[in-house]
Amino acid sequence: MVRRTRALDRGRPAGRVALLSIAVLTLSALRGVVPALAQDASVGAQVDRSRIDEGGQVVLTVEVSAGNLGDVAPPDVSGIVDFDIVGGPMTSSRFQWVNGRTSATKSFAYVLRPRKTGTLAIPPLGLLVGGKTYRTGSVDVEVYPAGGAGIGPRGGSPRSGQRGGPGQIGGPGQMGGPGQMGGQQRAQPPPLAAPQVTVVADVDSRTAYIGQQVTLRVVLDTQTEILNLGMKDTPTFPGFWAEEIKLPENLEMRRVQRGTDVYNEYTLMKRALFPTGSGALTIPGMTYQIQVRRRSQDPIESFFFTPTETISRRTEPITIHVQPLPAASRPPDFSGAVGNFSLNVNADRRETRVNDAIGVKVKVTGEGNLSAVSSPPLAELCPDPARSRQPDDTLRQFLVL
Numbered sequence: 001m002v003r004r005t006r007a008l009d010r011g012r013p014a015g016r017v018a019l020l021s022i023a024v025l026t027l028s029a030l031r032g033v034v035p036a037l038a039q040d041a042s043v044g045a046q047v048d049r050s051r052i053d054e055g056g057q058v059v060l061t062v063e064v065s066a067g068n069l070g071d072v073a074p075p076d077v078s079g080i081v082d083f084d085i086v087g088g089p090m091t092s093s094r095f096q097w098v099n100g101r102t103s104a105t106k107s108f109a110y111v112l113r114p115r116k117t118g119t120l121a122i123p124p125l126g127l128l129v130g131g132k133t134y135r136t137g138s139v140d141v142e143v144y145p146a147g148g149a150g151i152g153p154r155g156g157s158p159r160s161g162q163r164g165g166p167g168q169i170g171g172p173g174q175m176g177g178p179g180q181m182g183g184q185q186r187a188q189p190p191p192l193a194a195p196q197v198t199v200v201a202d203v204d205s206r207t208a209y210i211g212q213q214v215t216l217r218v219v220l221d222t223q224t225e226i227l228n229l230g231m232k233d234t235p236t237f238p239g240f241w242a243e244e245i246k247l248p249e250n251l252e253m254r255r256v257q258r259g260t261d262v263y264n265e266y267t268l269m270k271r272a273l274f275p276t277g278s279g280a281l282t283i284p285g286m287t288y289q290i291q292v293r294r295r296s297q298d299p300i301e302s303f304f305f306t307p308t309e310t311i312s313r314r315t316e317p318i319t320i321h322v323q324p325l326p327a328a329s330r331p332p333d334f335s336g337a338v339g340n341f342s343l344n345v346n347a348d349r350r351e352t353r354v355n356d357a358i359g360v361k362v363k364v365t366g367e368g369n370l371s372a373v374s375s376p377p378l379a380e381l382c383p384d385p386a387r388s389r390q391p392d393d394t395l396r397q398f399l400v401l
Helices: 001-009 015-032 301-305
Strands: 040-049 052-053 059-068 085-100 099-116 118-124 126-129 132-135 139-144 198-202 207-209 216-223 227-233 240-244 253-258 261-275 279-283 287-293 310-313 318-323 339-347 361-369
Touching: 040 139, 059 126, 085 310, 126 253, 198 287, 198 318, 216 227, 216 287, 261 287, 261 318
Parallel strands: 052 139, 207 318
Antiparallel strands: 040 059, 059 099, 085 099, 118 139, 126 132, 198 216, 216 261, 227 287, 240 261, 253 261, 279 318, 287 310, 339 361
16 A cells, blocks of 8 residues: 555655545445444433523433444334423434554434423433444433523433433443543543524414404524424415515514523514414414534534534414494495595595596505505596596505515
8 A cells, every 4th residue: 555655656745645645545444344233332411401491492312332233213202292392303413443453432402491380301312323222311300480490400300321222221221331442431522512592473462353453573593503494384364465565575683682692683584473363362473494503512623513403483372352443434435444544545646637547646644554445536526437547556565574
């Protein structure tokens, strides 16, 4: 191999030869890492904090380590019943060579949101590694009513040995046993940091009359770089007439402070909604798929890789209480337009001759659903239909920004 490198040195720059030599040596070293079956595997589960407020989120990280790892499927998380899984799995892998021995670790991270308060359990999770089933220890998370806990310490509170062996918790394969290298325990990097991304829908009023405009706004707050986003389903607004409020083609960002944290805020959607009936009308929740750039807290992995992750965020439903329009003082020819309007009438000339046409412009401006405004009757101005022409309706953007 060395003679071949020197031969290339005669006709090529030294820098290119050095690169080729490194590539050959690296491939030669990797030949010893090919075996597909995992041996002496150990698994573990941990959370990034053990105490959270109601409505908060925790990151669950499940790791499997062995001298050699083949294909490892994500853990079975169907047993997690006290939490909603709102993100993941996010996967990462790393390899180490220490004192001539190799090790491989694969991590699966999930973002969990509690369904209730109290001491909630993440049960042991099973992973299939090299044809054997390994189980993690269980982890407890304390969930307090909103505003009652603050930020808890990292790491969680496992109930047992934290690291499990085949089919058991805290048995063979426990960390510090076969997974040791050179008499020292493998250093476990911190779990992946949770993407700090929220999507919130809100309205300018929770009460309205039939036909009265309610403005819906959906905003995204993030401390993480957003690469791409889109809606999972087309939004629907049952019981409302909806008009889109145009937004800039490129989302505009502004800095906002939420408590002690600063976020980048983007407006994703604005709609003008007009109730078509009375009662309690609900704006359904909307789901967004968001691709973010995710950085590991492992400095080596962060240097070589820029992992991405697709997360899901859903807005909460909003209920609008709609009242019927009062019958008193309602005009007999009322067409349904509710809002604050002004009327302006202009003619294209002040003087004319008999049988000459006159152009009349009636302009309605204001806040509300102009689609419900009917054209003015012309019978009083021109009783003979043959001597008048129906108006041309022009509707321009009228929505309140």
